[in-house]
Amino acid sequence: MFINSIDKKPLFKRPDGIEIKDLTASMFNLQTSNDVTYNIYRVPKDFAMRPDLIAAAVYHNSLYAEIILKYNGISNPFSINEGDIILIPNLEAANSALASQIDTNADGGKLIRDSYKYIDPNKIPKNAAAD
Helix, strand or coil, X not given: CCCCCHHHCCEEECCCCCEEECCCXXXXXXXXXXXXXXXXXXCCHHHCCCHHHXXXXXXXXXXXXXXXXXXXXXXXXXXXXXXXXXXXXXXXXXXXXXXXXXXXXXXXXXXXXXXXXXXXXXXXXXXXXXX
């Protein structure tokens, strides 16, 4: 069901040579100028907590459930309740907005730090047991 999440996240090398996935990379390229049109959908009783059934109903394919979840900012599919209003993006426009792989030669650590400006990489947490 989730064809665009973990497997398509970009890799980067740490200074010690170990490759890791950048879990902070967005599924959608939000910097494109393409507008994604959408329809408004009210979740029926039988589709609560079931993004796969919603995708099957609107796209005729349950594999697109991930697009619905990510487009609506839903991280927990079990939070979808009867009567919720969700946005169903136009499938072609949403697919064209899917982010491509980031250059694996880029400094992945810097990319992550830059995406979270409030994190101070020089701050060392205190040991709670020492206090």
